[in-house]
Amino acid sequence: MDVDFDQPISQVIRDARRQRRLSQYALARELATVSGRPTITRDLVARWERGHQIPRSGTRQWLSVVLKVPQERLDLAAAAARRRSRLGHAVVTKNAPAKPGPARRAQGTPALLPVFRSRVQAGILAATLLNPERSYSLTELAEQAGGSLASVDKENKLLEQSGLLTSRREGTIRLIRASATAGPLLRPLTELMRLTYGVPQVIGEEFGAVPGVARIVLGGVWADRFAGIPGPPPRTIELLIATAPGRALDSRALSIAVRRSEQRLARPVHFSVTPLRPELDTSRVPQQRAGHPVVEVAPVKPRMAPQTAGVELGGDEMIRRLLVTGQLELASGPAANGEPFLQLAGKHRMAAEHLAEASPDSALVLLAHAGQLIGSALLACQGLRRAAAASGQVIGVAVSAQFGHQFSQIELLRERASELEAPTSRDSHVLPVEAATYARTVRSLLESAAETMPKLGLFH
Incomplete structure (x- = not known):
């Protein structure tokens, strides 16, 4: 709670909404339903989160119910927002445009990185490339880039045409994220955004x-x-x-x-x-x-805060080498939480066990993916992740260097699954007994990772 002290209500609402994985539209719908007020719309939620309007006391009661945030905290955050408004400072959070009066040039060529034609374009790339695991709605990108929906939509279409971004439909909402197939431009462009708008x-x-x-x-x-x-x-x-x-x-x-x-x-x-x-x-x-x-x-508190003490590990030199060569990168905040990776790996393992007899090839693919997720979980707890353009073997190499030969099975599983992509290969077929054996291997890796993760600290 210390990190959230004196935080404005705009940031409290935004963080709580994202933690619950709600879009602004979904939050507005839930608020309208529980409060019986159809006047609560996505536009109103957007005004709250941009700091243009402070929700009234009665509305904060319903926000407390929907967002599962104590009303006392919302009231304190509303008071903090009013204090900041009285101070008149240019207060900017994350990638929103600064407001230094006449000097503002947010919509023109950005002084921070003048190779881009607009601040909006740079803001979109910063949000998507630095958070490759996340999808954004147009409204969320507008918040991050500090532009209108129309300007963000225009820039996004150009970036999609270039192959840097990709999008999908989820109901009536278009979700945008960094493309995993952007090619050789992805890594240097991501690094450029990290050093400037990141x-x-x-x-x-x-x-x-x-x-x-x-x-x-x-x-x-x-x-x-x-x-x-x-x-x-x-x-x-x-x-x-x-x-x-x-x-x-x-x-x-x-x-x-x-x-x-x-x-x-x-x-x-x-x-x-x-x-x-x-x-x-x-x-x-x-x-x-x-x-x-x-x-x-805005200070980003990790969802599962790593211990700063850490444990003594081997393989530190290998990790540093992978960082220097751009195969791994440092990450923190919500990205330093290994639990979601481990939970999904467990689901893959259970599904693979059910498929081992009827479809051993499919089971092996699931188990190989589970192995990658286990490795990602161990890296995440250290504030590490595979770089977007890195080779597929980097996760297995990194965790086996740190945690021992048992985790070399992660790379062996990946290599075995890759053979299935060449159907003409003599070794492409998987026997049920092989799939069942690998399922037990992954179960052992899951147990070892679950025991190790609480002992890990940020790599530095």
């Missing part, structure tokens, strides 16, 4: 994992470029960390956050720490010039 996400993920961090403000040259003020590119990242009342930051956890941020952003990170007050003194941001814009970052 700075708030990286800082929010890494420093949000530090207990006691309540607010984070980015300033300096990066905030100037983000706000549209032309000038030289930022060579360092400057931030101010506000601590929750009565909390002291753990120096080791803070040091890990700095090192991981510097590695992910490829430049030094400078920070200062201050107690949280209603009026945050942004002049305490290192190298911050008077009157220049700042960007507030």
